[in-house]
Amino acid sequence: MHDAALQTLRQVFGHAAFRGSQAAIVDHVTAGNDALVLMPTGGGKSLCYQVPAILREGCGIVVSPLIALMQDQVEALRQLGVRAEYLNSTLDGETAARVERELLAGGIDLLYVAPERLLTPRFLSLLERSKIALFAIDEAHCVSQWGHDFRREYRELTLLHERWPGIPRIALTATADPPTQREIAERLQLEDARRFVSSFDRPNIRYTVVQKDNGSAQLRDFLQAHRGEAGIVYCLSRRKVEKTAATLVELGYDALPYHAGLDAATRAENQRRFLRDEGVVIVATIAFGMGIDKPDVRFVAHLDLPKSIEGYYQETGRAGRDGEPAEAWLCQGLGDVVLLKQMIENSEAGEERKRLERRKLDALVGYCETMRCRRQVLLASFGEEYAAKGPGQPCGNCDNCLSPAETWDATVAAQKALSCVYRSGQRFGVAHLVDILRGAENERIHQFGHERLSTFGVGSDLDARTWRGVFRQLVAAGLLDVDTEGYGGLRLTDASRAVLRGEQTVMLRKELPRRKQRERSRATGSAAAIELSAGEQPLFEALRDLRTRLAREQNVPPYVIFHDTTLRGITRQRPSTLDELAQVGGIGGTKLARYGEQVLEVVAGTATDVAEASA
Template identity: 80%
Template sequence: MSETAHDILREVFGHEAFRGEQAAIIEHVAAGGDALVLMPTGGGKSLCYQVPALLREGCAIVISPLIALMQDQVEALRQLGVRAAFLNSTLEGAEAAAVERQLREGTLDLLYVAPERLLTPRFMSLLDASRIALFAIDEAHCVSQWGHDFRREYRELTVLHERWPGVPRIALTATADPPTQREIAERLQLEGARRFASSFDRPNIRYTVVNKDSGQRQLLDFLAGHRGEAGIVYCLSRNKVEKTAALLVEAGIDALPYHAGLDASVRAANQRRFLLEDGVVVVATIAFGMGIDKPDVRFVAHMDLPKSIEGYYQETGRAGRDGDPAEAWMCHGLGDVVLLRQMIDQSEAGDDRKRLEHRKLDALVGYCETTRCRRQVLLANFGEDYAGNGAGQPCGNCDNCLSPPETWDATVAAQKALSCVYRTGQRFGAAHLIDVLRGSESERIRQFGHDGISTYGIGAELDSRAWRGVFRQLVAAGLLEVDSEGYGGLRLTADSRDVLQGRREVLLRKEAPRPRGRGKERSRDARAVAVDLPARAQPLFDALRELRTRLAREQGVPPYVIFHDSTLREIAALRPASSDELAGVPGIGAGKLERYGELVLDTVRAA
């Protein structure tokens, strides 16, 4: 890697060394090569095009589908002294005209633009009249019609190669399974591009999946260990978002709702508060989060099952972008599977698309029910073998590794459950079937005459919670299927016969006991690997955070675009006494040293 790139890294971004394959990617793109970059969230993708943009003549055009991401990136770059701008619908006509003038005059280093605007004849004529350093296609998985964030406009980005063949292109994504990776290369005409694939592992994230019992109580138990921390809670429906946000507010948590049904101004205000303030929790549908660059999100909680393992990975990836410990917690139940299967089958998608979405959901359900290391299962879906500390070693940072689940021989229980499904006509849901097995005397059972069938009362040895686990895992194992065209009833599959006739053994995961009390001790343990800060340095760290908050409020920018917590911790621990010493702190480049150096040093001296 040339000395110039290292100079930019150190002087502009305040870092001493590149991470992983960053150096090789930057060298390749800066030299004019095309690249396809697969790198997890928080892995440093942005530097892979930002540094080449500063090395090459002209302005780098960054194509992003997300207004929030554009604004975040531009604000962060301007803090570093980089000449950056964006063009999107939030700008007034005069502001947009000023940005276009800067592009023509060559006074911009990076320009962020949505694909819809880039593809207009007017903007392409503007590019023809400008000096372009490179094209960066962010969130490149949006090009895939089989992906979870398909954007039709991305398909038309082949114009970049056709109209400006001499300008290098770099496509980047943090979420792409092997078929999606192949489609990105094909659709963007990057078959000949050099491919850089980093591990998709996020070792700082702890993965936990719990079976839905009392979802609201379970969420409050989890959040008890995250008081005052920023986080995201995902729900499947708008109504549930509203109810969950109200529940958290009632519990004393600074929580805000976010979904597409809210007024646009309310959504924008809630997102802004999440970005600008510390410790805010957003309760949202999946409409929230893509492109959010906030580094200190300490947890992502799912109150319902997402639609695919790719969506789950991307959503959980919004936690811990700063590299500090974070948690991905999910609460799921059989009802989630039933609802999502109905949504797939009742959609207007073609049969091929429906089959694909069923396979993706099956993969996620398998992840939820696995007794193996969750990180191994998760990464396998992206074509990666997780090695851990050695071939096949578990991660040690997921619930299955920390508290290995027990299994039990559930063959007899499975036979009872499958027989009950058959005897009741293969049209009832788990709740009714459990009542039959446990011998309930409810009016509904008498109404259908199910108190007179052979499976009535034969399952009294298991409680309702255990039976819910049996039915949920039988669906996950393909021994029962959801009748999504009807009312979500359960019916037998071709594999059910072997179990009923005793030719197949069924081992199931034991339902974990309900936790007692709140989850404070568990969550504190989950963060025990946090970066140590000496007790004597804590007051200075707090004072530096107050300074950062004041500066951010004055400028109307998120605190993290001024300094990350990791930078403030380093300052608090080292207590630099001069500008030269402060310049050696990671995250302090020349621009920030000039802009904030004296204020920081004054705070250090006063503490």
């Protein structure tokens, strides 16, 4: 069985060997067993059900939550010569009827369908009359009511096991902390399924967190190293999405907005351009991204704090799906925390849900303020101990490892800050508290008589930026809390008493001005994609031009034809025969037959051009 799987991997998908636990999963499911697969984005989850579906008799039914995702995956499979189809609302009646006929006739290897359609009596009747190879439940975290992508229909997928108990099921996700993992197994009746848990680590992604100080300018600084590259910028509000996209266009970036307030046609066109054009930057709310299969996203930037580590991990995971270097950059401030906490309290969710969301937000704030290796903290939230370089050792690919932050004994400053919060009535925000500490003479200070407080002016030795950092880190440490029922004012917590009494030392991260942040960023270097030599660049660009032309002719994204990694492999190996080209990763039998001669012509033609230029 394993030999047949490996042969399929090589001949159809063009890969020489399985990665990690793929081989074990494929053998397990092909043999007719259930599986729960937890694997990071870019780890090759799709192969875990695609290969068994091809090997087993019948059609593999893939439950997929988004139309864009299933269409991209079907296009990619067709390029490989796999008989793949989808059924969704974009198809006209005639096309949908043809797909149904092919399913009944046994002419489809993989059929992608949304859970809403799968659960209809018509489709269930269709399945009753078809030969089914397996059921694959993709993005299985959607079953969790506590998750960030909850889909009610996923809860009803237990009927697959009830109606077809002999058909293997494989549930897959890249985003599930331990409680969500348990809920997936319970809700989908997969408690007895073999569980395959890969490391959640994405070693090719560099994680960086900066403290917000003119976020728009900080984003501009960050993007300077990414001109011409595809990326995603996340903002919390629609208004900020529009403003940021417009600013980036003025700066010369090919940037487009995406949020739920845009009409459907504009959203679809902007997403199409992002997927099919080179170097487009999409600026979006979290309404964008789930199911985006674009492999060459070189960066994901957050201009505002996400709502949870789980959401942050999934959003940053859209970078570097091709395994090449990518960056996850987050710009956050205390204002983000205040706003998100207010959103939680003002929501119509029950108290249990609010408590969970508060806890998840606190965990993310802790991640942002940590001085430890960020990868260790991130993976710990998924129940994993990072030990790639030995237990407790840093990863070497996050800002804290590459350029460790300086710390200072902020015990006295913390006592002043906490005392100021208490003496001003525990109802004011950071800006006003900083004004009190620095002895500012303004109308609001005099309106409340705060120039008479004992803490007025006691912090004039520190600048406003440093004080904002003190308050932000005191909130992250649980020494201050945000009064979400009021206007976002700060108040003491029980833990603050020990600091005020001098029983606890407070060590904080030093706040860096923007100039120092840029220097620190340059010191850590850019996680730019692998560079080609000057002699290799012309062939790579010629291959990209060929890929673009082929993609436009077929109206598919360029990466469906070839990934950048495949083009780089061709560039470096410079094959002159079809047999040599077949040795390049990512070129299976169908692609070799369909595009091989054209690729070889480009390789030969570029070599001739270089020879003539140097003559």
